Amino acid sequence: MAVLQERRPMVAGNWKMNTTDAEAGDLARETVRALGDIAGTDVDVVLCPPFVSLTTVYETIAGSPLLLGAQTLNAAPKGAYTGEVSWTMLRGLCTHVIVGHSERRTYYHETDEDVNKKTLAALDAGLTPIACVGERLEQREAGQAHAYVAGQVRALLDGVAPGAIREVCIAYEPLWAIGTGRSADGPVAREVAALIRGVARELCGEGAEGMRVLYGGSVTAANAAEFAAQPDIDGALVGGASLDAAAFAAITRAFV
Numbered sequence: 001m002a003v004l005q006e007r008r009p010m011v012a013g014n015w016k017m018n019t020t021d022a023e024a025g026d027l028a029r030e031t032v033r034a035l036g037d038i039a040g041t042d043v044d045v046v047l048c049p050p051f052v053s054l055t056t057v058y059e060t061i062a063g064s065p066l067l068l069g070a071q072t073l074n075a076a077p078k079g080a081y082t083g084e085v086s087w088t089m090l091r092g093l094c095t096h097v098i099v100g101h102s103e104r105r106t107y108y109h110e111t112d113e114d115v116n117k118k119t120l121a122a123l124d125a126g127l128t129p130i131a132c133v134g135e136r137l138e139q140r141e142a143g144q145a146h147a148y149v150a151g152q153v154r155a156l157l158d159g160v161a162p163g164a165i166r167e168v169c170i171a172y173e174p175l176w177a178i179g180t181g182r183s184a185d186g187p188v189a190r191e192v193a194a195l196i197r198g199v200a201r202e203l204c205g206e207g208a209e210g211m212r213v214l215y216g217g218s219v220t221a222a223n224a225a226e227f228a229a230q231p232d233i234d235g236a237l238v239g240g241a242s243l244d245a246a247a248f249a250a251i252t253r254a255f256v
């Protein structure tokens with residue numbers, strides 16, 4: 001009894017460690033202006049500013065259909081974790097949170113187990129996790145990309161209830177494509193997106209048809225249509241180009 005699942009596209013802007021608070025407010029305002037007409041109906045648009053500007057962006061986009069996401073979270077509710085931000089602090093402010101971005105995995109040594117804990121904590125808090133997976137160039141060249149990404153997906157979904165899988169979003173971001181200007185080809189990204197959904201289906205059942213899979217890694221206004229044309233790709237996680245409202249709007253419109 002397969003139920004036809006409509007997956008509304010999602011485009012998320014990961015501003016990373018860019019933008020002062022004033023710049024974040026301006027960028028949010030420009031993005032609302034550029035996308036307010038389609039956000040929320042044709043596409044989910046999520047802005048992920050630095051932690052210190054979450055409140056500014058929250059206030060700036062209030063009343064618009066744009067959504068707010070954090071760039072990571074701590075899976076503990078509170079406590080002696082200097083510099084960390086918990087899901088209890090994010091809940092009520094954000095609707096989304098990026099977990100396991102490759103920069104967190106590489107520079108801050110987040111493991112698959114950490115990413116799993118964060119994914120479960122986000123779901124418990126009612127936040128949509130945008131969980132990132134992706135292989136390194138050596139792994140792709142050695143023909144290990146699929147096995148590696150499948151392992152990351154299995155790890156991050158461990159313990160996710162079948163009923164919650166629709167609330168999960170997974171971004172396929174090959175490391176060699178992030179910030180390099182060298183994006184994956186559409187068909188290559190599609191192959192991995194289909195693999196990701198297959199693993200989710202195997203673990204969590206039919207609900208995986210409702211789970212969104214995004215592509216990320218050097219997405220630009222010029223190449224967005226190539227990813228949008230792939231049936232298994234439901235949107236994009238955009239880094240550099242999300243810092244330019246016009247470019248981000250053009251990317252987003254490609255998915256509508």
Ligand code: PGA
Binds near residue numbers: 219
């Ligand atoms: P990029 O970053 O678009 O600048 O390559 C993508 C990401 O890291 O999410």
